[in-house]
Amino acid sequence: MATETDTGRLEFDTDFGFTSDRIRYGWYGLLAVLLLVGAYAVYLRITQGMASTNLTSTTPWGAWVAFYIYFVGLSAGAFLVSTLSNVFGMEGMEKVDRDALFAAAISMAVALLFVWIDLGRMDRMYHPFIWRQITSPLMWEVHAYVAYIAVLVTELYFAMRVDLARLAARVGGWRGTLYRALTLGRTDTGERARERDETWLKRVGILGIPLAIFLVHGGTGVLFAVAKARPYWNSGLFPIIFVVSAIVSGAALVMGLYVLRSKVLGGDLDRSLLDRLAKLTAAFVLVDLAFFLIDMLIALNSLHPHDVETWLLILTGEMAWSFWLVMAGLGWAVPLALLSKRSWRRTPALMLLAALSVVIGIVGVRFNIVVPPLIVPVMEGLPAGEYFPSLVEWTTSAGIVAVGLVLYTLGVELLPLEPLGDDK
Amino acid sequence: MSQSNTPGVPDVDAMDVDRMVENEREDPESVLAEADHSTDLGLAMAEDAKRVGRGELSSEQFWAKYDEAARAEFGEAYEVTPNPAVDSDDQTIDEAAAESLSCSVGSMDSVAAELDESEAVEASTAAADVDGDSDDPTYGMVIDLQKCVGCDSCTVACKAENRTPPGVSYNVVMEEEHGEFPNVSRTNIPRPCMQCTNPPCVQVCPVSATYKMDNGVVNIDYERCIGCRYCMIACPYGARYFDFGESYDDEITEADEITSPEYGIDRHEEGRVEPVGNVRKCHFCHHRLNRGEEPACVETCVGDARNAGDLDDPESDVAQMADSDRAFQLKEEGGTDPNVYYLK
Numbered sequence: 001m002a003t004e005t006d007t008g009r010l011e012f013d014t015d016f017g018f019t020s021d022r023i024r025y026g027w028y029g030l031l032a033v034l035l036l037v038g039a040y041a042v043y044l045r046i047t048q049g050m051a052s053t054n055l056t057s058t059t060p061w062g063a064w065v066a067f068y069i070y071f072v073g074l075s076a077g078a079f080l081v082s083t084l085s086n087v088f089g090m091e092g093m094e095k096v097d098r099d100a101l102f103a104a105a106i107s108m109a110v111a112l113l114f115v116w117i118d119l120g121r122m123d124r125m126y127h128p129f130i131w132r133q134i135t136s137p138l139m140w141e142v143h144a145y146v147a148y149i150a151v152l153v154t155e156l157y158f159a160m161r162v163d164l165a166r167l168a169a170r171v172g173g174w175r176g177t178l179y180r181a182l183t184l185g186r187t188d189t190g191e192r193a194r195e196r197d198e199t200w201l202k203r204v205g206i207l208g209i210p211l212a213i214f215l216v217h218g219g220t221g222v223l224f225a226v227a228k229a230r231p232y233w234n235s236g237l238f239p240i241i242f243v244v245s246a247i248v249s250g251a252a253l254v255m256g257l258y259v260l261r262s263k264v265l266g267g268d269l270d271r272s273l274l275d276r277l278a279k280l281t282a283a284f285v286l287v288d289l290a291f292f293l294i295d296m297l298i299a300l301n302s303l304h305p306h307d308v309e310t311w312l313l314i315l316t317g318e319m320a321w322s323f324w325l326v327m328a329g330l331g332w333a334v335p336l337a338l339l340s341k342r343s344w345r346r347t348p349a350l351m352l353l354a355a356l357s358v359v360i361g362i363v364g365v366r367f368n369i370v371v372p373p374l375i376v377p378v379m380e381g382l383p384a385g386e387y388f389p390s391l392v393e394w395t396t397s398a399g400i401v402a403v404g405l406v407l408y409t410l411g412v413e414l415l416p417l418e419p420l421g422d423d424k
Numbered sequence: 425m426s427q428s429n430t431p432g433v434p435d436v437d438a439m440d441v442d443r444m445v446e447n448e449r450e451d452p453e454s455v456l457a458e459a460d461h462s463t464d465l466g467l468a469m470a471e472d473a474k475r476v477g478r479g480e481l482s483s484e485q486f487w488a489k490y491d492e493a494a495r496a497e498f499g500e501a502y503e504v505t506p507n508p509a510v511d512s513d514d515q516t517i518d519e520a521a522a523e524s525l526s527c528s529v530g531s532m533d534s535v536a537a538e539l540d541e542s543e544a545v546e547a548s549t550a551a552a553d554v555d556g557d558s559d560d561p562t563y564g565m566v567i568d569l570q571k572c573v574g575c576d577s578c579t580v581a582c583k584a585e586n587r588t589p590p591g592v593s594y595n596v597v598m599e600e601e602h603g604e605f606p607n608v609s610r611t612n613i614p615r616p617c618m619q620c621t622n623p624p625c626v627q628v629c630p631v632s633a634t635y636k637m638d639n640g641v642v643n644i645d646y647e648r649c650i651g652c653r654y655c656m657i658a659c660p661y662g663a664r665y666f667d668f669g670e671s672y673d674d675e676i677t678e679a680d681e682i683t684s685p686e687y688g689i690d691r692h693e694e695g696r697v698e699p700v701g702n703v704r705k706c707h708f709c710h711h712r713l714n715r716g717e718e719p720a721c722v723e724t725c726v727g728d729a730r731n732a733g734d735l736d737d738p739e740s741d742v743a744q745m746a747d748s749d750r751a752f753q754l755k756e757e758g759g760t761d762p763n764v765y766y767l768k
Binding site for chain 1: 592630632656659664665669670754
């Protein structure tokens with residue numbers, strides 16, 4: 001990545017955008033289309049209200065809530081992967097550290113957009129900060145999300161500051177101004193300043209780990225687990241499964257982005273790092289699968305009618321394909337097969353495939369968490385639900401995801417998300 | 425007088441009615457003669473009061489004219505009463521005119537506010553004397569399943585009373601069939617909101633928009649609810665409904681013209697939006713309870729299966745029925761302790 005400059009000294013690359021303009025414009029073009037479609041869908045959502053969804057009073061939560069917990073999980077998972085480097089000092093992982101943090105921050109923003117659009121009164125989204133109800137997990141969650149975003153932004157700052165300062169010194173124009181602004185005036189790139197940043201990065205990371213595990217994602221699991229009216233969720237294991245599947249999706253995301261980044265943006269790919277990320281993903285897929293089976297066993301053995309009925313609905317109901325193909329197939333079977341062989345784990349294309357498979361499979365996991373217990377009525381004699389997201393729900397979701405992708409791509413093109421090379 | 429062709433309808437016109445009223449009216453002079461105060465002053469003020477009513481005289485002029493005489497006649501009682509004005513929005517003569525008169529207490533509104541305050545203070549000291557909220561009733565309902573015929577009148581009465589939109593039904597009747605032909609039986613279980621003693625919906629609301637009132641009814645604050653629907657997830661009885669903004673207007677002309685004063689607030693009159701985007705539920709017809717009436721479903725029940733009353737009062741019908749051997753609650757094991765009981 002080093003280029004010769006007129007002074008004759010080797011310098012680090014200051015341009016880390018797309019290497020091919022065709023890919024760049026194609027990608028932004030696709031995102032622009034998604035944003036436009038999404039914007040129109042959001043317009044319909046706002047003018048028609050919640051009637052634009054296929055939600056009912058029997059099934060009051062659907063696609064938006066599923067995507068919300070999906071992106072919270074993705075964020076928490078990616079953040080925890082980042083701490084492997086900056087807290088636990090795992091070697092080689094510093095290459096994906098910032099990228100993981102940035103993806104975590106963007107995912108969290110996307111998750112909050114999903115919560116927002118799901119509110120019956122979007123104009124009252126600030127109410128949980130004013131009229132708190134201390135017994136409500138949802139009230140605690142929104143506060144935890146804010147604290148968590150603060151942790152992510154602080155982490156990113158300490159992880160990137162030195163490189164931002166170096167860039168500011170070397171790049172002119174608006175980019176130079178942007179980098180200078182992002183250093184918040186701390187432009188010292190000396191060894192002492194670098195060490196101080198690393199110390200703070202570690203400290204904030206240590207604070208962030210329990211926040212991400214217990215409050216942000218464990219807490220989101222608690223949000224469901226406390227609903228005693230829905231026995232399928234009402235289990236102590238539920239929040240733990242939430243965290244494990246979050247790490248699965250986060251690790252896969254970081255692995256996928258690492259491969260993509262080297263393919264699209266150029267640069268070399270560390271195959272042993274790829275192997276390590278792949279093993280991590282595989283290990284957590286196995287843990288996730290094991291906990292899932294334990295949870296199912298407990299539920300079926302309880303013989304609680306609502307619980308058993310919900311499980312039978314998932315395994316054999318109308319939407320069983322989403323369990324067998326998406327959740328079990330893409331989420332567990334495909335990645336476990338692809339991650340099973342050492343030579344495959346070192347093949348970037350296959351690992352990208354495995355990562356994509358997991359990232360899509362976990363979407364199936366989230367839908368199968370939210371929807372099935374809201375199909376089986378809470379009492380015999382009440383109507384059963386029926387739910388498949390409406391076109392407005394799908395297209396607003398695509399638009400919101402596109403917002404995240406635009407922000408992420410801009411970050412990749414402008415920010416030193418991969419550590420810059422040395423000066424000499 | 426013209427001959428009427430409609431049987432059973434008396435043939436009278438407006439003049440006849442006026443004459444009938446005039447006949448029934450008591451003679452002002454003899455009425456006032458029995459009172460302790462001046463008859464002449466009373467008659468004069470009555471005549472001028474009529475002119476105020478017709479708009480020929482303003483209340484300010486009226487009180488300026490009688491201020492001195494009224495003070496002389498009624499003394500202190502006159503001085504501490506605001507001068508009423510039927511032609512004014514706040515029912516009191518305007519500030520400037522009131523200043524120039526001998527009455528010293530300000531507007532009707534301020535007097536009313538003071539009265540409310542002193543009553544509230546009295547009430548709170550009374551409540552403090554006896555521990556807690558023992559003054560408040562705990563509204564409960566007892567539904568006799570042996571008397572329920574499954575006619576769904578309660579559901580219809582509820583929709584008519586609360587003007588709920590399509591998809592929102594505070595009360596439903598759950599119908600269950602048991603056994604196999606020919607040995608079948610059928611149970612109808614009407615399901616309003618259980619007004620749980622320990623409501624799971626209240627626990628999970630992130631904005632405290634739903635809460636339990638002292639009278640046992642679980643309330644929803646439509647000004648605060650953000651529509652996250654967490655309470656619907658948490659309710660073990662499926663008693664909560666989301667208002668998707670649908671309307672019967674397509675089927676019935678002007679269906680939305682009449683609204684219900686839910687929780688005592690008529691949103692239609694006050695120009696507020698209906699609770700679209702909020703969660704709604706049965707509130708035991710709280711506006712009717714406040715008027716001393718029974719909930720609409722109870723009043724309408726054809727088999728007298730539904731009963732409402734104060735569960736705290738051991739003498740009340742509902743308290744005694746809820747105590748009987750036949751009484752049970754839905755999902756008792758859940759710890760919600762509903763205030764709706766069923767008799768099996």
